[in-house]
Amino acid sequence: MNVVITGGAGFLGQRLARKLLQRGTLAGPDGVQQAIEKITLLDVVAATDFDDARIEVITGDIADEALLKQTITQETSSVFHLAAVVSGQAEKDFELGMRVNLDAARLVLEACRTAGNVPRVLFTSSVAVYGGELPATVLDTTALNPQSSYGIQKAIGEMLLADYSRKGFVDGRVARLPTISVRPGRPNQAASSFASGIIREPLNGQAAVCPVAGKTRLWLLSPRQAIDSLVAVQDLPAGALGKSRIVNLPGISVSVDDMVAALKKVGGEQAAEHITWQRDPAIERIVGSWPGAWDITRATALGLRADDSFEAIVRAYVEDDLPGPDRRDAPLQNV
Amino acid sequence: MNVVITGGAGFLGQRLARKLLQRGTLAGPDGVQQAIEKITLLDVVAATDFDDARIEVITGDIADEALLKQTITQETSSVFHLAAVVSGQAEKDFELGMRVNLDAARLVLEACRTAGNVPRVLFTSSVAVYGGELPATVLDTTALNPQSSYGIQKAIGEMLLADYSRKGFVDGRVARLPTISVRPGRPNQAASSFASGIIREPLNGQAAVCPVAGKTRLWLLSPRQAIDSLVAVQDLPAGALGKSRIVNLPGISVSVDDMVAALKKVGGEQAAEHITWQRDPAIERIVGSWPGAWDITRATALGLRADDSFEAIVRAYVEDDLPGPDRRDAPLQNV
Numbered sequence: 001m002n003v004v005i006t007g008g009a010g011f012l013g014q015r016l017a018r019k020l021l022q023r024g025t026l027a028g029p030d031g032v033q034q035a036i037e038k039i040t041l042l043d044v045v046a047a048t049d050f051d052d053a054r055i056e057v058i059t060g061d062i063a064d065e066a067l068l069k070q071t072i073t074q075e076t077s078s079v080f081h082l083a084a085v086v087s088g089q090a091e092k093d094f095e096l097g098m099r100v101n102l103d104a105a106r107l108v109l110e111a112c113r114t115a116g117n118v119p120r121v122l123f124t125s126s127v128a129v130y131g132g133e134l135p136a137t138v139l140d141t142t143a144l145n146p147q148s149s150y151g152i153q154k155a156i157g158e159m160l161l162a163d164y165s166r167k168g169f170v171d172g173r174v175a176r177l178p179t180i181s182v183r184p185g186r187p188n189q190a191a192s193s194f195a196s197g198i199i200r201e202p203l204n205g206q207a208a209v210c211p212v213a214g215k216t217r218l219w220l221l222s223p224r225q226a227i228d229s230l231v232a233v234q235d236l237p238a239g240a241l242g243k244s245r246i247v248n249l250p251g252i253s254v255s256v257d258d259m260v261a262a263l264k265k266v267g268g269e270q271a272a273e274h275i276t277w278q279r280d281p282a283i284e285r286i287v288g289s290w291p292g293a294w295d296i297t298r299a300t301a302l303g304l305r306a307d308d309s310f311e312a313i314v315r316a317y318v319e320d321d322l323p324g325p326d327r328r329d330a331p332l333q334n335v
Numbered sequence: 336m337n338v339v340i341t342g343g344a345g346f347l348g349q350r351l352a353r354k355l356l357q358r359g360t361l362a363g364p365d366g367v368q369q370a371i372e373k374i375t376l377l378d379v380v381a382a383t384d385f386d387d388a389r390i391e392v393i394t395g396d397i398a399d400e401a402l403l404k405q406t407i408t409q410e411t412s413s414v415f416h417l418a419a420v421v422s423g424q425a426e427k428d429f430e431l432g433m434r435v436n437l438d439a440a441r442l443v444l445e446a447c448r449t450a451g452n453v454p455r456v457l458f459t460s461s462v463a464v465y466g467g468e469l470p471a472t473v474l475d476t477t478a479l480n481p482q483s484s485y486g487i488q489k490a491i492g493e494m495l496l497a498d499y500s501r502k503g504f505v506d507g508r509v510a511r512l513p514t515i516s517v518r519p520g521r522p523n524q525a526a527s528s529f530a531s532g533i534i535r536e537p538l539n540g541q542a543a544v545c546p547v548a549g550k551t552r553l554w555l556l557s558p559r560q561a562i563d564s565l566v567a568v569q570d571l572p573a574g575a576l577g578k579s580r581i582v583n584l585p586g587i588s589v590s591v592d593d594m595v596a597a598l599k600k601v602g603g604e605q606a607a608e609h610i611t612w613q614r615d616p617a618i619e620r621i622v623g624s625w626p627g628a629w630d631i632t633r634a635t636a637l638g639l640r641a642d643d644s645f646e647a648i649v650r651a652y653v654e655d656d657l658p659g660p661d662r663r664d665a666p667l668q669n670v
Binding site: 094132133140141142143144145146147149152155156159160162163166167243244 | 429467468475476477478479480481482484487490491494495497498501502578579
């Protein structure tokens with residue numbers, strides 16, 4: 001079982017690789033778990049944190065057709081296509097977004113089609129495919145109406161994956177991710193970057209800006225639960241997916257005020273003092289177009305689950321990611 | 336006012352050109368009708384039926400980037416992008432469908448973007464963007480779920496047009512067409528080809544095969560009304576479109592049995608004897624995935640209208656298209 005992870009040097013990509021190494025297996029075409037012999041991490045920068053003979057690192061442009069055909073071969077049984085330009089960046093640099101989010105997705109599918117052995121292919125999609133006037137809870141039957149280039153590009157990737165699956169070129173599945181929080185590392189150009197920053201920075205004693213109103217409702221998933229869900233979706237038998245290749249992953253619907261309350265509970269009252277509230281209309285427009293919740297009936301029936309609470313998410317961040325040698329293994333308490 | 340029609344040698348393209356020549360004007364960016372100075376017909380074959388100095392004919396590959404940039408220039412105010420590979424053909428030849436239906440649509444938008452003067456751009460889309468489990472009447476809020484490569488490619492074109500419009504690169508609009516009937520000429524590779532053939536061939540004394548059950552419900556629009564609608568949608572001020580660039584054009588919901596009844600009424604009882612009923616699972620699968628009706632509230636509010644009845648559609652075919660010098664001007668009666 002050879003696995004390819006695009007965006008393999010990114011934060012989700014590296015975590016997924018670690019999870020797969022630890023797990024050691026993935027479902028093969030017949031549904032039986034097979035030993036993972038190789039995990040190829042493809043990204044523009046090298047994934048360096050691995051010391052495992054099963055890891056292969058390939059660096060290059062994700063929209064390079066030749067590179068993709070060299071990376072995805074007849075030996076590839078499973079592809080996790082995570083490489084993407086984030087929402088804010090795709091909005092600022094239209095051509096970059098089209099190349100990485102649309103062209104690369106299509107080239108991944110084409111590489112699979114020409115390789116010819118119908119690999120399982122998982123695309124990550126996003127709350128950003130929804131927009132416009134939405135019901136309080138988005139349903140699987142709600143029309144997509146993306147209000148950002150990122151959302152459009154993700155929605156097109158979903159469509160392509162559906163058709164390549166219907167045609168039998170790949171065994172595809174789309175995991176629509178809630179906004180990931182708490183993402184470790186530094187702020188990025190995602191419109192939702194603040195959804196991690198307002199927790200992460202205060203817990204690290206640093207300043208954070210919240211660009212939206214406290215009552216703004218977000219649909220959130222922890223990195224830990226996201227990785228578990230991606231593996232679970234890739235492991236589902238195609239038959240379980242029924243007529244749609246898309247799974248809206250369970251999230252929790254939390255207001256920004258709720259998030260700050262959880263921050264105070266885990267990090268102490270003073271933690272919230274690191275947050276400056278300064279609304280940014282460009283971010284509010286994009287984030288405000290996303291659903292605050294979607295229906296999880298289908299995902300739940302498929303065995304997928306959400307985080308228990310936002311407080312649990314914050315505690316998981318402290319456990320998994322808070323920097324500092326002492327903190328990594330520290331018991332769960334105010335930090 | 337310079338207009339470009341892609342697929343300009345096709346049946347809808349030529350009719351649209353004739354309509355525009357006869358009309359003489361289209362709405363400019365300010366909403367005021369402007370005289371049409373040039374209509375460029377771009378297609379793989381030359382449109383030959385015109386004797387009008389305003390017509391320019393360009394032949395070449397619609398997915399040729401250089402050709403599109405030469406055709407769509409700073410002088411272009413209005414683009415009707417009609418060029419397409421039909422549903423049955425896109426299903427059989429995946430790569431051709433992707434190139435003509437997807438790549439060319441994107442290249443048209445890119446040519447408009449790089450020309451830089453924000454032309455009005457109309458894309459024709461289709462019932463084929465819907466599919467799967469559908470409500471009896473499809474709503475504007477119903478999720479797209481295309482069950483054919485053609486439908487996927489059209490849905491992607493819609494998404495791209497929406498984003499290019501939101502970004503201010505074009506002033507785009509999508510006219511989702513019901514199945515066009517009665518299309519003149521010969522059968523083609525559209526899965527819906529029979530929806531014209533079972534009327535056209537009998538009226539011309541020729542044999543036709545009906546590949547679906549008589550109770551199959553179709554959502555139909557005449558060529559005459561389709562052309563009127565395309566012009567009307569292109570003439571709408573952008574403000575009238577509101578939050579969506581898409582208009583589901585009004586059609587009439589008719590069963591195949593109803594169609595045959597209308598054929599008999601116009602062409603006589605014996606006309607139906609030219610039809611052989613022979614079900615074709617491949618066609619039934621595609622056509623059966625399309626909606627039999629969609630909600631026309633939005634289109635009606637925008638001033639668009641459907642045909643009066645299928646009998647009126649058949650009579651319009653006899654008036655406009657039935658071959659033979661005597662028949663063209665003959666009074667409406669059994670033929």
